[in-house]
Amino acid sequence: MRGGDEILRIEGLCVYFYTYAGVVRAVEDLNLTIYRGETFALVGETGCGKSVTMRAVLRLVPPPGRIVKGRIIFDGVDLLKLPEKEMRKIRGSKISMVFQDPNTALDPLYTAGYQTTETILAHRKVSKKSAWQRALELFKVVEIPEPKRRLRAYPHELSGGMKQRVVTSIALSLNPKLLIADEPTTALDVTIQAQILELLRDLQRKYGVTLVMITHNMGVVADMADRVAVMYAGSVVEVADVYELFGNPLHPYTKGLLRAIPSLTSRNERLQSIPGTVPNMIRPPPGCKFHPRCEYAMDVCKRERPRMIDMGKGHLVACHLYS
Numbered sequence: 001m002r003g004g005d006e007i008l009r010i011e012g013l014c015v016y017f018y019t020y021a022g023v024v025r026a027v028e029d030l031n032l033t034i035y036r037g038e039t040f041a042l043v044g045e046t047g048c049g050k051s052v053t054m055r056a057v058l059r060l061v062p063p064p065g066r067i068v069k070g071r072i073i074f075d076g077v078d079l080l081k082l083p084e085k086e087m088r089k090i091r092g093s094k095i096s097m098v099f100q101d102p103n104t105a106l107d108p109l110y111t112a113g114y115q116t117t118e119t120i121l122a123h124r125k126v127s128k129k130s131a132w133q134r135a136l137e138l139f140k141v142v143e144i145p146e147p148k149r150r151l152r153a154y155p156h157e158l159s160g161g162m163k164q165r166v167v168t169s170i171a172l173s174l175n176p177k178l179l180i181a182d183e184p185t186t187a188l189d190v191t192i193q194a195q196i197l198e199l200l201r202d203l204q205r206k207y208g209v210t211l212v213m214i215t216h217n218m219g220v221v222a223d224m225a226d227r228v229a230v231m232y233a234g235s236v237v238e239v240a241d242v243y244e245l246f247g248n249p250l251h252p253y254t255k256g257l258l259r260a261i262p263s264l265t266s267r268n269e270r271l272q273s274i275p276g277t278v279p280n281m282i283r284p285p286p287g288c289k290f291h292p293r294c295e296y297a298m299d300v301c302k303r304e305r306p307r308m309i310d311m312g313k314g315h316l317v318a319c320h321l322y323s
């Protein structure tokens, strides 16, 4: 594990959505540290706040969402204190994000090449010609076949996987230090998913960027990540090295998630799911938010929010069973 040199530290982050139905506590008191050069996975069930957390890092939480509290320290600077103008410089050039749905990430009115060069021209003082040259290089890096021709293609002329590659090339165009990939999966079929993930892994190795992957696929985590954070209902409940997490999961929720993976030896066994449903984020349960679904719940779990405990070797868990 590459401990020590941290690139991103999130402290006490709260992101709420102010809806007519009430205040949705999408992210609550979230803490996370990510080290330079690692591949970090953020996992958890749908709606637990993975995308909102990483959008907060870019300060791109959509309304009615708002970052209410917390610190987001990137390379020593608190991003939440920066003027918008400074933040705009960081977005794309230092930190970039590949969003979940490639169909909405691209503008249908412009060619793939134009959208890539625009990003370069907006941040770098280079000629149009060299920006197009760079775009062509990037298309090769992300393994777009016939890259020259694809530069001139409009999004509707590209397949889903190809669009995802274009989006990835845009995200890489300014050599970001931190690349956030929001599960490029839902919109894509399984083989293309695997190809894109393979590509990201290669890029991570080649360029040493720090990669944060958002996923709910534990197989992907096992394949790719160095470290993992498990989120539940807006908070991180466990963080560990990938081998440690799979070999010695501590939080009952993590154990449940791992049990839900069908094992190779028991293909006929039914896929287990964790009983109960994700809590209402407007009125989350008191104490530990997982307690209504937890088979080990004790009295204290209903009253007190568990704090993150360091179990050694960088294995952190927020659960009263260990305090």
Ligand SMILES: Nc1ncnc2c1ncn2[C@@H]1O[C@H](COP(=O)(O)OP(=O)(O)OP(=O)(O)O)[C@@H](O)[C@H]1O
Binding pocket: 017, 019, 024, 026, 044, 045, 046, 047, 048, 049, 050, 051, 052, 053, 062, 063, 064, 065, 216, 281
């Ligand atoms: N526009 C919005 N308005 C109101 N609530 C929102 C909005 N966007 C997100 N939320 C709330 O934030 C929570 C977290 O959403 P988020 O998109 O981060 O989940 P996720 O973990 O990325 O899920 P998935 O795996 O499905 O992508 C959701 O459960 C929802 O309650």
Ligand SMILES: [Mg+2]
Binding pocket: 050, 051, 052, 100, 182
């Ligand atoms: Mg998401």
